Amino acid sequence: MENRNKPEPDKAIEADNDRNIANSPKDHIPGWGIDANPENDPTYPMKNWNGADYQRFNYDKPTQQPIDVEVLHSIERPGVSRVFGTSTPPTGISGAIRRWAFKYSESTYLHWVPLVLADRVNVIEGYIDDLKHGIVPNPFAERGWQAEWKYNRKSLVKNVAIGVAIAGAAVLIMKQQNKKKKRYVM
Amino acid sequence: MxxxxxxxxxxxxxxxxxxxxxxxxxxxxxxxxxxxxxxxxxxxxxxxxxxxxxxxxxxxxxxxxxxxxxxxxxxxxxxxxxxxxxxxxxxxxxxxxxxxxxxxxxxxxxxxxxxxxxxxxxxxxxxxxxxxxxxxxxxxxxxxxxxxxxxxxxxxxxxxxxVVPTGYQAAEMGGIQKGDTVVVFGAGPVGIMAAKCAWLFGAGRVIVIDHIDYRLEFVRNYAQCEAYNFKELGDVVVFLKKTTGWFGADVCIDAVGCDAAGDAFQSLVGRKLPLTGGSATALHWAINSVKKGGIVSIVGVYGPLDTLVPIGNVVNKGITIRANQAxxxxxxxxxxxxxxxxxxxxxxxxxxxxxxxxxxxxxxxxxxxxxxxxxxxxxxxxxxx
Structure with a gap:
């Protein structure tokens, strides 16, 4: 049986349907708005209610910033905002992952998890890019370990010593295993 | 440049x-x-x-x-x-x-x-x-x-x-009434400012919870408040209930966000892996430490992924949550x-x-x-x- 109250999704998306009291079924619903209380506003004072919700399609939008770099935009909005940042447009493999992620809404893990993955891939791309430009990354300086040397020297020395000891032990074990393998092969 | x-x-x-x-x-x-x-x-x-x-x-x-x-x-x-x-x-x-x-x-x-x-x-x-x-x-x-x-x-x-507007808005969103007990989770710069600003709204008692002793010492002096190291308290929520006559604080402020320490599971899934929008330990404590009908104000930053909070307690206690960027x-x-x-x-x-x-x-x-x-x-x- 046909459900006459079933809304049609395409019609529901029309902007005129939103916040349009004139089109609302207020005349057919007994008691419509009888308990509305403007004082019941937990958003005050963060939100200075001025009725703008009812005018929200008609505001004077600022001039559009020229889109001269690739800007990914959320599919939860119709296009790019009037201004945007131009830092680090998507490039390389991480850029491809980001473009894929932006096919999904902010409401899904398919959006956010690939972006986190892209960030990690981007770190490797950053190393390659540095080397391409003749920059040898200095992880000690970039991690601010000069400050660690200044303020937490004892612990830094201890941690480095532990790291060296573990790495040394791992190398020794691997060498011994390689020797054993060679014996069996012969 | x-x-x-x-x-x-x-x-x-x-x-x-x-x-x-x-x-x-x-x-x-x-x-x-x-x-x-x-x-x-x-x-x-x-x-x-x-x-x-x-x-x-x-x-x-x-x-x-x-x-x-x-x-x-x-x-x-x-x-x-x-x-x-x-x-x-x-x-x-x-x-x-x-x-x-x-x-x-x-x-x-x-x-x-x-x-x-x-x-x-x-x-x-x-x-x-x-x-x-x-x-x-x-x-x-x-x-x-x-x-x-x-x-x-x-x-x-x-x-x-x-930092000042964020701390101030944290207190403002708490809807603090004169004499209220306000608990601020986090003694970082925002938590310090939130504690200081809580007095401007008429708080009767301000308590700050953190685990970094030098910051607790600083906030005690700067914001003239009580400050406790959660590592020394055992169960933070029980401590806060006890110290508020077993009712809970009137207002709790989360000034920590996604990097919160204090709970191994939250830290694992929120900070190490990370599978959630962050470690929500401070927010978890805020919800459980506030009184029934109390207000939780959130200015701590979380990632966009889902976050582990006891939402059932929010409903059952009738808590109002207010949050925003300043x-x-x-x-x-x-x-x-x-x-x-x-x-x-x-x-x-x-x-x-x-x-x-x-x-x-x-x-x-x-x-x-x-x-x-x-x-x-x-x-x-x-x-x-």
């Missing part, structure tokens, strides 16, 4: 070859930075917890500077004005800005609809380069930048761009008055003043909490003369 350059989690450097910013829009300004802070929320980026944080970006959303260049449509500023720049990038025209929700502007962030554009805060917040640099592009310059009042200390001014522009007139009249002394929380060239050390000191760090400020070379 010289600017901070993000290279990956826990790796940043001072880069002398960053491009000078350009006017991209008629309402843009170019500002020569005079002070720039490292914010606690910058550490979430630094720790790799905010999705779409791209290598090569410059962070920094708390800064002051001198106007160097103006776009053709900027009428509220002139070249040479010394301004404080709110961290929210806001158009001033959209319905949200019209309602003074400047942190929720609809025309400054194409990448995510949940938040307005923020300087130097990943592409999830619009992809803008930030103020940990010699120069920075400031969009919608008619709206955000505010001329620093004569006689105001530059160190006070730079803290009015984020609406800096809305709060500035009030806060300027508080600073100029001596009721607030923000610059007292600055523990480290570092040259911009030492940005990597600054991040490490703040992140690892070395040398009793509370709040580091970076000073570009031209502002040191």
């Amino acid at each position: 010289l600017a901070m350059n993000f290279r990956g989690p826990f790796r940043v450097r001072a880069d002398r070859n960053r491009p000078y910013p350009e006017i991209k829009h008629p309402q843009d300004a170019i500002v020569r930075v005079t002070r720039s802070c490292i914010c606690g929320s910058d550490l979430h980026l630094y720790h790799g917890l905010v999705p779409d944080t791209r290598v090569g970006m410059t962070f920094g959303h708390e800064f002051t500077g001198v106007v160097e260049e103006l776009g053709s449509a900027v009428t509220n500023l002139k070249v040479g004005d010394h301004v404080m720049v709110p961290f929210n990038i806001a158009c001033g025209a959209c319905p949200f800005c019209q309602q003074q929700l400047f942190g929720n502007c609809h025309e400054s962030n194409p990448q995510a609809t949940a938040v307005a554009g923020i300087y130097g805060y990943s592409h999830t917040a619009g992809g803008y380069d930030g103020g940990q640099a010699e120069y920075v592009r400031v969009p919608y310059a008619n709206v955000g930048p505010t001329i620093i009042p004569q006689g105001m200390d530059l160190d006070d001014a730079v803290l009015l761009t984020d 609406s800096v522009k809305r709060l500035l007139p009030t806060l300027i008055d508080h600073v100029m009249s001596g009721r607030l002394n923000p610059k007292a929380i600055i523990s480290h003043r570092l040259p911009l060239e030492e940005v990597a050390e600054g991040y490490h000191i703040f992140s690892a909490k070395r040398d009793n760090c509370i709040k580091p400020v970076l000073i570009p070379p031209h502002a040191r003369a």
